[in-house]
Structures are given as C-alpha cells and as structure tokens.
Amino acid sequence: xxxxxxxKKAFGHTTVxxxxxxxxxxxxxxxxxxxxxxxxxxxxRCINGLEKLxxxxxxxxxxxxxxxxxxxxxxxxxxxxxxxxxxxxxxxVLGNITLAPVEVLRRPRSEAEAMAxxxxxxxxxxxxxxxxxxxxxxxxxxxxxxxxxLAMQPRYLLLDExxxxxxxxxxxxxxxxxxxxARDGTTMLFVTHEVEFARQISDRIVFLDKGRLLxxxxxxxxxxxDGGMGQPRVAQFLSKMRKD
Amino acid sequence: MRFxxxxxFDLVLLAQGLGVNVALFLVTxxxxxxxxxGWAIVRYYHVPVLxxxxxxxxxxxxxxxxxxQLFLVFFGLPGLLHIRVTxxxxxxxxxxxxxxxxxxVIAVSAIESIGRDQIEAARVFGLSRWQVLRxxxxxxxxAFAVGPLVALLVNxxxxxSLISVIGVVDLTKIGNILNMRTLKPFIVWTAVGLLYYLASxxxxxxxxxxxxxxxxxxxxxxx
Amino acid sequence: MRLDLSVLLPHLGFLAQGAFLTAQACALALVGxxxxxxxxAIARTSSSARLQxxxxxxxxxxxxxxxxVQLFFFYYGLxxxxxxxxxxxxxxxxxxxxxxxxxxxxxxxxxxAIDQGIIEAAEVSGLSRRVIFTRIVxxxxxxxxxxxxxxxxxxxxxxxxxLSTITLNELTGSAQIVVSQTYRPxxxxxxxxxxxxxxTYLVSLAIALLHRRLNRDMREAVA
Numbered sequence: 001x002x003x004x005x006x007x008k009k010a011f012g013h014t015t016v017x018x019x020x021x022x023x024x025x026x027x028x029x030x031x032x033x034x035x036x037x038x039x040x041x042x043x044x045r046c047i048n049g050l051e052k053l054x055x056x057x058x059x060x061x062x063x064x065x066x067x068x069x070x071x072x073x074x075x076x077x078x079x080x081x082x083x084x085x086x087x088x089x090x091x092x093v094l095g096n097i098t099l100a101p102v103e104v105l106r107r108p109r110s111e112a113e114a115m116a117x118x119x120x121x122x123x124x125x126x127x128x129x130x131x132x133x134x135x136x137x138x139x140x141x142x143x144x145x146x147x148x149x150l151a152m153q154p155r156y157l158l159l160d161e162x163x164x165x166x167x168x169x170x171x172x173x174x175x176x177x178x179x180x181x182a183r184d185g186t187t188m189l190f191v192t193h194e195v196e197f198a199r200q201i202s203d204r205i206v207f208l209d210k211g212r213l214l215x216x217x218x219x220x221x222x223x224x225x226d227g228g229m230g231q232p233r234v235a236q237f238l239s240k241m242r243k244d
Numbered sequence: 245m246r247f248x249x250x251x252x253f254d255l256v257l258l259a260q261g262l263g264v265n266v267a268l269f270l271v272t273x274x275x276x277x278x279x280x281x282g283w284a285i286v287r288y289y290h291v292p293v294l295x296x297x298x299x300x301x302x303x304x305x306x307x308x309x310x311x312x313q314l315f316l317v318f319f320g321l322p323g324l325l326h327i328r329v330t331x332x333x334x335x336x337x338x339x340x341x342x343x344x345x346x347x348x349v350i351a352v353s354a355i356e357s358i359g360r361d362q363i364e365a366a367r368v369f370g371l372s373r374w375q376v377l378r379x380x381x382x383x384x385x386x387a388f389a390v391g392p393l394v395a396l397l398v399n400x401x402x403x404x405s406l407i408s409v410i411g412v413v414d415l416t417k418i419g420n421i422l423n424m425r426t427l428k429p430f431i432v433w434t435a436v437g438l439l440y441y442l443a444s445x446x447x448x449x450x451x452x453x454x455x456x457x458x459x460x461x462x463x464x465x466x467x
Numbered sequence: 468m469r470l471d472l473s474v475l476l477p478h479l480g481f482l483a484q485g486a487f488l489t490a491q492a493c494a495l496a497l498v499g500x501x502x503x504x505x506x507x508a509i510a511r512t513s514s515s516a517r518l519q520x521x522x523x524x525x526x527x528x529x530x531x532x533x534x535x536v537q538l539f540f541f542y543y544g545l546x547x548x549x550x551x552x553x554x555x556x557x558x559x560x561x562x563x564x565x566x567x568x569x570x571x572x573x574x575x576x577x578x579x580a581i582d583q584g585i586i587e588a589a590e591v592s593g594l595s596r597r598v599i600f601t602r603i604v605x606x607x608x609x610x611x612x613x614x615x616x617x618x619x620x621x622x623x624x625x626x627x628x629x630l631s632t633i634t635l636n637e638l639t640g641s642a643q644i645v646v647s648q649t650y651r652p653x654x655x656x657x658x659x660x661x662x663x664x665x666x667t668y669l670v671s672l673a674i675a676l677l678h679r680r681l682n683r684d685m686r687e688a689v690a
Contacts, residue, residue: 048591049590049591050587050590050591072593075590075591075592075593076593078591079591079592080588080591080592082584082587082588084584086582086584086585086587086588087585087588088585088588088589088603088607089585089607089684089685090603090606090607090610090684090685099589099592099594099602100592100593100594103594103595103598103602104592104593104594104595132684132685134684134685134686135684148588148592149592152592152593303664304660304661304664307621307625307663307664307667307668308625308659308660308661308663308664308667309625309626309627309628309629309639309663310625311628311629311631311639312628312639312642312656312659312660312663313660315639315643315652315656315659316652316653316656316657316659316660319646319652319653319656320652320653320654320655320656320657321653323650323651323652323653324470324653398531402531402532402533402534403533404533405533405534405535405536406533406535406629408535409535409632416533416535416536416539419536419539420539423539423543429539429540429543429544429547430540430544430547433536433539433540433543433544434540436536437528437532437536437537437540440531440532440533440536441528441531441532444531444532445531448531
C-alpha cells in the first residue's frame with residue numbers, strides 16, 4: 001500500500017503540493033487528473049524519491065521515502081515510466097531492461113535477459129532486443145520504458161504522463177498495453193491527460209487543483225453529476241479537455 | 245652564510261627573470277596579434293596565392309611543438325642563411341610567428357561568425373570590401389574574439405618559459421641556476437611556478453577587464 | 468644555401484625509436500590523464516564543497532604554470548623525498564598531471580551535458596550512485612568527449628617534446644642527437660617539424676573515426 005499523508009512541497013516560494021492525502025491499495029488503478037501546474041507530476045516524483053518533501057510523509061508499504069535506507073527499499077518495489085522515456089542511449093534495448101535487475105536485484109544475467117525478451121514479446125518488440133533507443137520510434141521507446149519498469153517486478157507502477165510526448169497512433173499502442181496491465185491486476189498510479197482512457201481503466205480518479213486534492217472518488221462517481229462533476233473546477237477542467 | 249643558501253638577492257634574480265619573460269611576451273604578443281590579424285585579412289580578401297600560403301604556415305606552426313620551432317630558428321637558420329641569430333632574436337621571431345598562427349585561426353573564426361547576410365546587405369548598399377571590413381565585420385568580430393584571444397595570451401605567457409632551453413636567462417633559467425646552487429628543488433620550483441602563476445592570473449584579469457569595457461562600450465551584445 | 472635531406476637517411480632508424488618513445492609516453496599519459504580527469508571531473512560535480520574547491524585549485528595550478536616548470540618540479544623534486552624513478556616515468560607522470568587538468572574540463576562538460584531524465588530513471592530503479600556513475604554517466608560522458616579529448620591528446624604530443632629537457636630520448640631528444648652528429652640542424656628540425664605535424668594530423672583523423680564509431684548507435688536513425 002502506498003500512503004501519502006499530508007504531503008507539502010514547495011519550490012522556492014511557490015507551493016506546489018499543499019497537504020495532499022492519498023492511499024493506494026494493492027491491485028488498484030488510480031488516475032490523477034488536473035491542469036498543468038496542479039502538482040500531479042510532483043506528487044509522483046515525491047513518491048519515487050526524486051523530490052524531497054517539505055512536509056508530511058509518504059510510506060511505500062512499511063518504508064518511509066524520506067529516509068535514505070528505506071527509500072532504497074521503496075524504490076525496489078515501485079517502477080516508474082517517464083513522459084520522455086529516459087532510456088539509456090548507449091545501451092541496447094536489452095541492456096536497458098536488464099541493467100537494474102542484474103545490478104540491484106542481483107539476478108543472473110541469463111535469467112534477466114530471458115525475462116526481458118519475454119517482456120519485449122508481450123509488447124510486440126520481440127525482434128528489437130539488440131536495437132538502440134535512437135533507432136526506435138517514440139511509441140517503441142515508451143514500450144521499452146514500460147518493460148524496463150516491469151523487469152523489476154514492482155508492486156506499484158508509477159506512470160508520469162507517459163503518452164504526452166507521443167502522437168495519436170503511438171499513444172494508442174501504449175495505452176493498449178497499459179490497459180492489459182491494469183486488467184491483469186497490476187497496481188498503477190497514472191498521471192495523465194487522457195481523460196477517456198482514465199475513465200475506461202481506472203478504479204478511482206483523483207483530481208488535483210493548485211496542489212490540493214479536490215476530489216477522490218471511484219470512477220463512476222467521479223463522472224456523475226452529483227459526484228465529481230458537482231465540483232465546479234472539475235466540470236470546468238473536463239469541459240476544456242473535451243473541447244481539445 | 246654559505247654559497248648554497250638563499251639570499252635576498254635571489255628574489256631580485258627571480259624578478260629579473262620574470263621581467264625577461266614578460267618583456268618578450270609583450271613584444272611577441274603585439275607582433276603576433278598584428279601579423280595574425282593581417283593574415284586573416286588576407287584570407288578575407290581571398291588573395292590568390294597568399295591565402296593558401298598563410299593557411300598552410302599557420303597549420304604547420306599550430307601543429308608542431310614550439311620547442312622544435314625554437315630549435316629550427318636558433319640552430320637551423322644561422323647555418324642556412326649564414327646570419328647570426330642571438331637567443332633573444334630567435335625567441336622573438338619564433339614566439340611572434342607562433343602567436344600569429346593561433347591569432348589567425350581565432351580571427352578567421354570570428355570573421356566567419358558574422359552572418360553572410362549582413363555583409364551582403366552592406367555590399368549591396370555600395371560599401372567597398374574595406375569599408376565593410378572596417379565598419380561591419382571588425383567591431384563585431386573583435387567582441388567575439390576577445391575571449392579566445394585572452395586565453396591564447398595566457399597560454400603564450402606559459403610558452404615563453406621554453407626560451408630558457410636555448411639559453412635565454414628567463415625565470416625558468418634562473419630557476420635552473422638556483423636549483424643547481426642550492427639543491428632545494430621544491431622551494432626553487434615552487435617559487436618559480438608561483439611567479440608564473442601570478443603573472444598569468446594578472447594577464448587573465450586584465451584581459452577580462454578589457455573584455456568588459458569592450459562590451460560596455462559597444463552596442464553589440466553578441467547573439 | 469644548401470639543403471640536403473639525404474644526410475638524415477642513416478639516422479632514420481634512430482629517429483623512429485625516438486618517435487616510438489614519444490608514442491609510448493603519450494599513450495600512457497593519455498590513460499593517466501583520462502583517469503585523473505575523470506576523478507577530478509567527478510570531484511568538481513560532486514556535492515562536497517571541499518572536493519570542488521580542491522579540484523578547482525588543482526586545475527587552476529596546472530593550467531597557469533608552464534609545463535617545463537611542472538616537469539622540473541617533479542624531476543628534481545621527487546628524488547628529494549625519496550622517490551627515484553627514471554626520466555620516462557617522471558615524464559609520463561608530469562604529462563598525466565597536466566593533461567588531467569584539461570581532460571577534467573572536457574569530461575566535466577560531458578557529464579553536465581547528460582540529460583537529467585536519464586539519471587533520474589537510473590536512480591528510481593534503485594541503482595547505487597557508484598553503478599550510476601560507472602555504467603551510465605561515465606560511458607555517456609566519455610563517448611561525447613572523444614573529440615575534445617582528442618585535442619588534449621594532440622596537445623600532449625606537442626608538449627611531450629619538452630621531455631627532451633630531462634634527457635629523455637623521445638623524438639625531439641633523438642633529433643637533437645642526430646643534429647650533433649650530422650651538423651645539419653636546419654634539415655633535421657624542418658623534418659622534425661613536418662613529422663610532428665603529420666603525426667597530429669593522423670591522430671585527428673583517428674579521433675574523428677573513433678568518435679563516429681562510438682557514437683554510431685546514439686545517433687538518430689535517418690528515416
């Protein structure tokens with residue numbers, strides 16, 4: 001379980017997260033919606049330890065991410081997929097996926113490579129194991145990014161606007177994979193702009209506005225007129241998204 | 245007081261040595277800058293044979309050791325041309341040419357950084373190539389080149405230390421003399437190194453002050 | 468004015484030996500410089516203010532003191548504190564220390580140019596700082612640094628000529644001996660000049676090739 005307790009984060013004088021509470025149970029698929037600057041990405045970056053908290057606490061299972069030794073354990077349990085892929089450019093696809101399992105989890109190389117190839121097959125990149133990131137399209141790179149995160153067999157998958165840098169066609173191929181992962185029971189925390197996608201696969205939807213959690217409801221309730229839509233900010237946001 | 249001890253006069257010797265380096269540095273830098281810029285202007289005008297010659301000589305001087313250039317001028321020229329060359333003359337000739345070669349490269353790069361369209365516009369208005377050079381190219385190229393030129397000069401000050409090898413009594417040579425006499429290499433060479441260091445820092449500082457004044461006075465702020 | 472290059476023919480073998488010594492010294496010093504440079508670059512980009520200051524001082528000193536003074540410092544100074552090593556090793560050490568200062572600038576720039584996102588991806592997968600540096604930061608930084616490190620190597624080849632002043636018979640030292648035997652300084656030094664220029668040209672070609680090969684996989688594929 002991931003527990004976000006009264007988390008506060010500021011960059012200089014700007015408050016980005018202002019007392020956010022959130023709980024993610026195993027098996028849940030939760031989407032975080034909100035406009036730019038609402039603090040969505042920062043929240044994920046606090047959970048995986050890329051940003052330090054200014055207040056509050058985040059627990060990943062029994063580990064407190066503010067404590068360095070416990071953060072290392074927490075990071076073994078969560079995998080992150082990035083908006084800009086962030087693949088290692090000097091390594092092959094296979095190298096990218098097997099680096100952490102070999103170095104952190106101390107898996108034997110042959111075992112890690114076998115698993116990596118299996119993951120690549122499942123996302124439709126079976127034949128590209130020896131390619132370099134520069135030779136792949138954006139959608140392919142993101143699929144590799146997903147495999148890299150999954151190779152660690154994480155309990156929680158953190159996805160930070162993973163389709164925002166892709167064109168519609170590539171977005172589709174990535175979302176298909178993510179939908180399958182959600183169906184298979186992976187615990188996932190999405191930050192996304194894809195409202196329709198969030199609606200289809202999420203168990204719960206959370207709305208962040210100016211660093212505050214305004215709404216936290218099961219999907220159906222979120223889109224109901226008397227539930228999430230009752231909140232003026234939510235309605236405003238959703239109508240803007242629909243227009244685009 | 246023993247012969248092998250240090251005396252206050254040694255400080256005078258060190259200062260004199262440094263003076264030789266600095267004097268040669270100033271003279272050869274001035275000559276080198278002028279010659280190098282002259283070569284760059286030759287290239288700007290695309291003078292038929294000279295442009296290629298100038299480029300070739302510059303490449304040769306840039307890609308060979310200064311020490312060998314010194315040997316060539318000091319040991320080689322007298323035999324070839326049947327003239328007498330003193331160590332100081334050889335040093336002056338070699339270092340000026342060497343500075344010119346690097347200045348040429350910096351100047352060419354600075355001139356080429358000026359957009360072709362500016363030059364074309366000026367020419368279309370009827371300005372002669374010389375006028376374009378003087379009013380459009382040079383002011384901008386100068387601002388662009390000051391940084392690299394200052395770095396070059398700091399390096400050339402270090403290079404003057406090599407004249408000790410052909411017998412000029414500069415700071416390094418004094419260092420050798422003191423080292424032989426006192427047999428205290430750590431003290432001697434640290435002192436020599438410190439003096440060169442301070443001189444280099446002074447040149448760098450003066451250079452950056454000059455650069456700041458140049459930028460403050462010209463409207464050109466760079467791209 | 469008589470120019471007769473044939474006097475050099477019987478001495479070509481000897482000169483070749485000298486060239487080989489130069490190559491050896493520079494190859495070893497290159498390795499030393501890159502290692503030294505990598506350590507210093509890491510120190511300069513570290514979060515420890517003490518490490519940053521120390522490494523900045525090291526770079527500052529070795530860039531503002533002439534190489535010949537650094538060389539004499541090691542050559543005459545090391546025996547004083549009980550370290551007796553031969554001229555070749557002393558030369559390699561001096562070249563590595565000086566080269567390391569320049570290499571650290573290059574590698575540091577390479578490290579800073581790495582996309583932050585890549586480091587973040589490595590961090591969140593739980594990789595330790597040591598592994599991130601050795602498997603990700605350094606491999607990428609070194610690949611992008613090949614060209615500027617090539618310049619450091621070329622500079623080192625030219626600077627190695629100064630090793631002749633500590634009785635090392637590398638290329639320049641051997642040439643001096645040939646001059647003393649043939650009494651033809653002009654011919655010998657002219658050839659020497661050209662040999663160095665050709666050597667550096669070949670090295671720059673090799674660097675360009677190496678850069679292309681190492682970065683081949685990281686270049687965007689042209690659709």
